[in-house]
Amino acid sequence: MNADEIDAVWAAHESTVSAVEVEQVVSDAAEDEVVCRVCAERFGQITDQHLQTHGMSLSEYQLEHTDAPIYPSDPDRRPGREPGFSHSEETKLKIGEKVRQSRNRGVDE
Numbered sequence: 219m220n221a222d223e224i225d226a227v228w229a230a231h232e233s234t235v236s237a238v239e240v241e242q243v244v245s246d247a248a249e250d251e252v253v254c255r256v257c258a259e260r261f262g263q264i265t266d267q268h269l270q271t272h273g274m275s276l277s278e279y280q281l282e283h284t285d286a287p288i289y290p291s292d293p294d295r296r297p298g299r300e301p302g303f304s305h306s307e308e309t310k311l312k313i314g315e316k317v318r319q320s321r322n323r324g325v326d327e
């Protein structure tokens with residue numbers, strides 16, 4: 219492969235993945251997937267090994283695509299989504315009963 223052919227491959231590669239296409243893939247991707255902004259492929263996470271195929275390192279990728287996540291946003295791991303974070307239905311009933319009892323005590327007699 220000579221230099222002109224390599225240029226042609228790169229030109230074809232760049233024209234096949236436009237920013238609009240990347241946006242489309244990003245919006246289609248599942249919550250546990252991240253999209254490589256260079257080739258618009260979906261991954262479990264962006265790795266140094268994959269970015270080497272584009273001739274860049276992870277830090278170069280992050281510099282160029284500052285808003286592109288490296289890891290998927292996993293809503294189950296966000297604080298506040300832990301099971302048992304809020305009161306259970308049973309606890310809510312017990313609290314409600316205590317509030318009623320204390321009110322009744324104040325009103326009765």
Ligand SMILES: [Zn+2]
Nearest residue numbers: 254256257258
């Ligand atoms: Zn890629």
